[in-house]
Amino acid sequence: MRRVLLIGSGEVGAKHATALLSTEGMILVGVADPSPVVAPPAGVPTYARWETALEVLDPDVVVVATPPGTALRAARAAARRGASVLVEKPVTLDPAELSPVPVDQLIFVAFQPHFAPGVPQLLAETPAARRAEVRLVCRRDRSYYRSWRTRYATAGGILHQQAIHGVALALRLLPSSPVSSCTAQVYRVRRWAESEDRISATTLFDNGTVLTVDARVDSVDEPRCHELTLHLEDGRRLHVRGQNLEAGLGDPSAAPADLELRRAMYQALPTPDGEGPRHPSLFHLAQLGRTLEVIAHAYRTAHTAPQAGPAA
Structure with missing residues (x-):
């Protein structure tokens, strides 16, 4: 025990x-x-x-x-x-x-969604990919933005707080390469916090691969989703689906509950002596560096886009 x-x-x-x-x-x-x-x-x-x-x-x-x-x-x-x-x-x-x-x-x-059906095998095999698309649609109300989440300097933006599950998974599946350029737009309408309500970003890497992200937390009518589409070199597309990627490559109607994915994540943790193979879905702290670098690049280059809408 x-x-x-x-x-x-x-x-x-x-x-x-x-x-x-x-x-x-x-x-x-x-x-x-x-x-x-x-x-x-x-x-x-x-x-x-x-x-x-x-x-x-x-x-x-x-x-x-x-x-x-x-x-x-x-x-x-x-x-x-x-x-x-x-x-x-x-x-x-x-x-x-x-x-x-x-x-x-x-x-x-x-990152419990990385334990979703089919994702461990995908991470173990890492098929050749040339493009990844992350899409996030959800709604965060005023009560979410309290204390430390109010300020960007203490909480970051959507890419740090919500879309990071999909962004991190995409970057694990794309071949590693330095960022060559990035274009991004942020949309701020409600102004409940310093963070944005939506961000769209396209990041190009030196090896020609591309990561696009469209993430919003102000949705009213759109169905909630957090999904990743992976474009492979052989022309195939793989879709990791779910409200938070939890369906993995499987049937969304049979997706495991968050509780089940968390249990799998805990049980995959190695003992301190490190005996036995590491679970492919475990996300090492060292790997987080690349994810944060790509996110930081997106926000450094982001422009605020004008958008009509209510202020609250």
């Missing part, structure tokens, strides 16, 4: 707590958060400081579900104690902060 510490008890932390309590081979031994937004599960010890929780509990696994300003520091502290660590995206907004340190090999980023 692996002993798990959860750092962070907000909206996302609560989802992790629920999933961890029902994951075979895992036992939630503590929750650390100075001001829990969601009450930790009954009977689970709570700590105001994650440093104290690490010292007292000495967990085997640590799940970090805190804002970017804290996440990387907490994840690396847990890894230094020998724990296997799973940290929520975006971890940090600054790619430079991901300059590798030895403990990073124990840290993985929480």
